[in-house]
Amino acid sequence: MSDNETTLIQKAQKGNHDAFAALVDEHQRYVYNLALRVVKDENEALDLTQETFVRAWTALPNFKGQSQFRTWLYRIVTNLCYNRLPNLRRSLNDLGDDVMEDIPETKFNTPADEFESNETRRHLHQAIENLDESYRLLISLRYQNELSYDEIAATLNLPLGTVKTGIFRAKAQLRNALAPLEESWTTA
Amino acid sequence: MDNRLKHDALIEDALNAHPLAPMPRSITPNVMARIQKDMRPGLITWNDFALSLVIALCVGALIFTVQSLPPILLAKLRIEGILLYQYFLVNARWLVPSLFFSIAAFLAALTIPTLIQMTTNRQR
Numbered sequence: 275m276s277d278n279e280t281t282l283i284q285k286a287q288k289g290n291h292d293a294f295a296a297l298v299d300e301h302q303r304y305v306y307n308l309a310l311r312v313v314k315d316e317n318e319a320l321d322l323t324q325e326t327f328v329r330a331w332t333a334l335p336n337f338k339g340q341s342q343f344r345t346w347l348y349r350i351v352t353n354l355c356y357n358r359l360p361n362l363r364r365s366l367n368d369l370g371d372d373v374m375e376d377i378p379e380t381k382f383n384t385p386a387d388e389f390e391s392n393e394t395r396r397h398l399h400q401a402i403e404n405l406d407e408s409y410r411l412l413i414s415l416r417y418q419n420e421l422s423y424d425e426i427a428a429t430l431n432l433p434l435g436t437v438k439t440g441i442f443r444a445k446a447q448l449r450n451a452l453a454p455l456e457e458s459w460t461t462a
Numbered sequence: 463m464d465n466r467l468k469h470d471a472l473i474e475d476a477l478n479a480h481p482l483a484p485m486p487r488s489i490t491p492n493v494m495a496r497i498q499k500d501m502r503p504g505l506i507t508w509n510d511f512a513l514s515l516v517i518a519l520c521v522g523a524l525i526f527t528v529q530s531l532p533p534i535l536l537a538k539l540r541i542e543g544i545l546l547y548q549y550f551l552v553n554a555r556w557l558v559p560s561l562f563f564s565i566a567a568f569l570a571a572l573t574i575p576t577l578i579q580m581t582t583n584r585q586r
Binding site for chain 2: 294413416417449
């Protein structure tokens with residue numbers, strides 16, 4: 275959390291509307307995208323984003339800065355998503371925690387593979403959109419909102435193992451989605 | 463690069479390159495309009511006032527009832543209380559440890575969510 279943001283939060287806690295408006299401007303896109311990835315509906319995502327900030331304003335005097343402001347906002351929006359999608363909480367809890375080892379996150383940017391990568395990327399982005407809502411939430415928090423596994427676990431109030439399992443399984447589904455594409459590479 | 467590693471790398475690349483959707487419109491004006499309309503709740507809400515009023519009325523009613531009872535009835539109640547206590551000591555002594563055990567079990571059960579939370583935090 276930057277010094278500027280800390281100052282804005284302190285001012286907003288004292289009731290300064292301009293400071294809160296600046297915080298809304300700063301974070302709305304990330305909150306909106308998280309909601310959008312989960313509910314998959316623009317209007318509903320906008321509605322959830324608005325509700326998140328209204329609730330954040332009400333609860334701001336209780337924000338003690340123990341977590342980052344953005345993770346606090348993500349917690350509010352995911353709680354609102356739970357209300358909209360009652361199965362989301364249950365499916366997250368049902369993930370279990372059988373994957374406890376660290377998940378390697380490899381980098382891929384060799385120029386020779388660039389064309390294949392662009393084509394595959396589009397295919398995989400579609401596959402990400404088609405993941406289950408619980409996987410979409412975990413993947414969004416990890417890659418779009420750039421939270422660590424620990425931060426995701428704290429945000430969703432889930433054990434760390436469950437978060438790792440969820441992301442591992444989401445990636446396994448994406449690997450399966452690659453199979454038909456790979457067949458087309460080999461036949462070409 | 464073996465196939466599995468290549469797939470993992472492609473997936474990682476796609477996940478990292480998944481673009482953020484643009485906001486259809488800024489929500490700031492709507493949020494500001496709503497927070498200016500809805501007052502932030504104070505430290506003590508109307509619910510707290512209502513609840514404390516009800517409790518105070520109950521306590522007041524109890525004191526008033528006890529004080530307005532005729533002295534003979536009060537004495538009878540006191541005697542009945544002593545008799546009940548004696549009866550309890552003679553016939554239902556086993557209830558005392560059971561009661562303590564139940565209270566202890568109840569208090570221990572109250573700590574379970576906190577313990578689960580602590581265990582989860584330690585795992586993290």
